[in-house]
Amino acid sequence: MSAELDVYQRQRFGQRLGFGHRAGLLVVDFVNSFNDPALFGGGNIGPAIERSVALLEACRQMKLPIAFTRLVFEGDGSDHNLFVRKVPKLAVLTEDAPESFVVGELAPVPGEFVLRKRLPSAFFGTELGAHFTAKGVDTLVIIGCTTSGCVRASVLDAMSSGFRPIVVTDCVGDRALAPHEANLFDLGQKYADLMERDAVIAALAAMARERVA
Amino acid sequence: MSAELDVYQRQRFGQRLGFGHRAGLLVVDFVNSFNDPALFGGGNIGPAIERSVALLEACRQMKLPIAFTRLVFEGDGSDHNLFVRKVPKLAVLTEDAPESFVVGELAPVPGEFVLRKRLPSAFFGTELGAHFTAKGVDTLVIIGCTTSGCVRASVLDAMSSGFRPIVVTDCVGDRALAPHEANLFDLGQKYADLMERDAVIAALAAMARERVA
């Protein structure tokens, strides 16, 4: 942290939220087009996907509620919004285009919730908050891409929706590292706890033992 | 823009939204505590406030719908949310605390909408979107602070709500310049148009002439 950023510490930003009583996993936009530098990928997204495999597997074994998001638009343009106007290549992400599918390494299994969305946030204009609320979730472990885009938007809205967001720093990625780092800073100071994958898995395992006991 | 950020251009981010048919002005959290480095201020927030005076005046003369936001919490803590847990000093911003008042230079006049909020976004869990929709607004000129916090959150949600966001780059400020710059980059690439104050005033005047004609 540079000297300029000391102001955050003096103003007492960045307190810890911690885990609540029941966690869910949110996997944001880990789809083929974001793993392809010719479309929306690049940077450290590939490594973030690889590191996420073990976390997803751990959450499945602990039977946590899991949700995936995909960006999906209609082929006839009938649902094109301001986001598509700002980023026109999003229009390729139709329901049946492989570019819009969750990457093979992290493919959802039947019964896992796959949310189609048309905006950065996984919560805005969707039922995701209601989905997790109905399952009694109060804490959301969040992975995906991009850190400066749909991850940040979803983390903020998770907090705004009443879920404690845990951002897994080595399981989120971005097409360029400067925005990745800048957004992790903002998230950690204002909206979420930042943790590495292995520490998250250990904390979830501890929560699971406590529920059983 | 560094070489690393060329990827945004290659992937065709950052297209222009332009103005629609009717604009409103949103003034985000320009309140006393954000103009005070001992509380939440610092950086370039003061100059942003000064430059906003003429823009506010122009919007009033053009009779545009104007809304101001204030962060306000209950003194008994009954409405404290995760945001307050992350940033505990927010608790000082009660209804009657001068720290929560809009700065004198930009004080609302009777009939202007002053929205109390408890979250970064001016739209999340509020009626702001409905307020502007009912007035036929499709474009929102956005000023305020902080760029990396409540401004960014409000700009994103303006776009998600169907309003074209115009971020006035010399009328938004932040307690530290690195996050200010990093967030302007994200906003301009993905969610909003970036314009300087005088260009915005000129564009609004042109819209006003067109409505009259």
Next chain:
Amino acid sequence: MSAELDVYQRQRFGQRLGFGHRAGLLVVDFVNSFNDPALFGGGNIGPAIERSVALLEACRQMKLPIAFTRLVFEGDGSDHNLFVRKVPKLAVLTEDAPESFVVGELAPVPGEFVLRKRLPSAFFGTELGAHFTAKGVDTLVIIGCTTSGCVRASVLDAMSSGFRPIVVTDCVGDRALAPHEANLFDLGQKYADLMERDAVIAALAAMARERVA
């Protein structure tokens, strides 16, 4: 209106909203299963569909923004919510089931927005409000079924979202007439204007002429 209901008049409920500057058409859940008494249909839904054909055609000719809703759930149950628990037969309404398709008489044409939803309201947890806001709409003509269910929920949320709702009384229907009538009463007193189809078409035509002039 019975003597008991005079209280609404004494308390000055039921004032008129009128039309704004730009109207859209919302067609709620006119799908095959709601036109089939063995599934969710019955009552006066069939006649409401028949009467809606001419209104839809008029709106298309006037080039108004038009949106249709369909209730759609995943076949694996991954998105089943409390509404499905309350009304279990909703689970048959999967993406490819003809029961979930808009009725043939009112089938959407390419470019018209077809919104999948999982809840009564067409606005809750969806982007419908943003869709109409981005098009500058401030008034929504609403038809569909059922009056006591998804129509009422959507009319209320239209008003809450800042759109003046016009409920077309002879183009909404319900599986039983008592709830149909009771809900029209509530809507007219508190949230919307009630008008018959031909008066709506005339008013829309007048708005269209005014825009051109």
Next chain:
Amino acid sequence: MSAELDVYQRQRFGQRLGFGHRAGLLVVDFVNSFNDPALFGGGNIGPAIERSVALLEACRQMKLPIAFTRLVFEGDGSDHNLFVRKVPKLAVLTEDAPESFVVGELAPVPGEFVLRKRLPSAFFGTELGAHFTAKGVDTLVIIGCTTSGCVRASVLDAMSSGFRPIVVTDCVGDRALAPHEANLFDLGQKYADLMERDAVIAALAAMARERVA
């Protein structure tokens, strides 16, 4: 239920949701003006308030999260929305007007959440859902007035937000009995469980014992 309404049973509406793991209490608009027939009151609202005293007391003893709503508008009209246009007398309900205060029998104590709202639903454009989600609530006991207005809107949005709504039939009231009955029918068939007060208190006590055990 009349013969006409048998269709609901044949179509298998009205299944039971039951209680989840943690309940909260929502008290909708039990304010002075709704207990005054000259303003918005009448019918069976008074008796519903009286019967609610014991339920509120029981919830306080069980330390359940409790939220109250008040309709509150600005004196300068700056926040007047379509609801006020439809029902103009709502404008009297300003922050300091006794007409907008929760009735004395049910007055909130410090630390209980009092939500100002400007719309029928306690959830639309508010943080109420986030408030209960952050507290781990998955079930909402709902009382208040009017059954055909703000109660119904709030019950629907509770369900849509992922909370199982329990409507306490003898602790909700309306200015006229026909809409009261018609709306209880709709709520019980489609969105909520209907229970009498004493059965609710017994069920909450059983949940509390289970949590302790």
